[in-house]
Amino acid sequence: MAEAVALGAAMRGRTAPNPNVGCVIVRDGVVAGRGATQPGGRPHAEAVALAEAGERARGATLHTSLEPCAHRSHRGPTCAALIAGAGVARVVAAIEDPDPRTRGEGFAMLRAAGVEVSVGAGAEAARRSMEGFLTRLALGRPYVTLKLALSIDGKIALPSGESKWITGGDARAHVHLARAQADMILVGRGTLLADQPRLDVRLPGLEDRSPRRALLTRGEPVAGWEILRSPEDIFRLHNVNDLLVEGGSGAATAFLSADLVDRILIYRAPIIIGEGRSALGYIGLEAIADAHGRWRSADGRSLGVDRLEVYERVREPAA
Structure with missing residues (x-):
């Protein structure tokens, strides 16, 4: 299951609106597919x-x-x-599909066909790998990551206004890499005017993973950019599971004020x-009391001379 989850995670940002699922078939202790x-x-x-x-299935x-x-x-x-x-004898699935068109029906069809079904192995890792899809199904919007590069x-x-490079x-x-895992990147108009960002992926071998570009602005549309008039417009986005908000202060403030950020990546120099x-x-x-309990530290690591801090929004489970 760990390999299946990893295969799916590698496709995050490329499969929307579908989930980024991974699958491994094993027969007699040997991977067949x-x-x-x-x-x-x-x-x-x-x-x-x-x-x-093929027939090894x-x-x-x-x-x-999934x-x-x-x-x-x-x-x-x-x-x-x-x-x-294909004659598969057993299916081991990490989680149930929340899509109402399938939810539980896939397992029922398999069991009716005589296939043994087991659910739950690797569930937490699978959920994390498909956060974008699961958030869109649960909340009707993409999973939103806010990136900040700070001193x-x-x-x-x-x-x-000089910021290259903190x-x-x-x-x-x-x-x-974070861009490569997003379906869309968003910046504010101030960042566009100041930096003219390309917002592409420039890692060797991942150049084809550059996401769609969006601009948060109430001004005139800009050629080559999808326009969002407010953070709430993410509820109308099509084929977007994961949205990366890259800058600047205005866009970050707007999304946090609307409580539409699920994860924060802080790159601290x-x-x-x-x-x-x-x-x-x-x-x-x-009040300071209102700020507590809203975020939890999810990860932290060194990146050369800099430090990555990852925080996740604490939300009540859906009823």
Whole structure:
């Protein structure tokens, strides 16, 4: 299951609106087929793995990070039907598909066909790998990551606006990896005018992973950019599971004020700027007590001379 989850995670940012699923088929202790959902969402991971396994799938165990689909589509047969037809003996799935068109039906179809089904192995890792898809199904919007590059004292630029480069090469490379896992990147108009950012992925071998570009502005549209008039416009985005908000202070403040940030990536450089531009403006808090309990530290590591801090929004489980 760990390999199946990793295969799916590698496709994050490429499969929307479908989930980024991974699948591994094992027969007699030997891997017979591997697959991940392909760009654009088809073919699904199970179909890719079954095609590689061929006749070796008969009597095998199929590990998948998400319940095989059961809803019919003009784009091909259901994965549950493909699995049953291939003679797979057992399916091990990490989590149930929350899509109401499949939820539980994929497992029911498999069991009706005589396939043994087990659910729950690797569930937490699978959920993390598909946060974008799961958030969109649960909340009707993408999973939103906010990226901030800061000095020790929390500044994003000098008073003049100069900000290149606060962090070093290792941190910037990690940002490009985060871009490769997003379906869309958003900046504010101020950042566009000041930096003319390309917002592409410039890591060797991942150049084709550059996401769509969005601009948060109430001004005139800009050629080559998708326009969002407010953070709430993310509820109308199509084919976006993961949204990366890169800058600047206005966009970051707007999304935090609207409570539409799920994760924060802080790249902190070992420099002190003093007087300069702050990362955020007023986000609506009236008391320090209101700030506590909203975020939890999820990760931290060194990236060359810089430090990555990851924080996740603490939210009440959906009813």
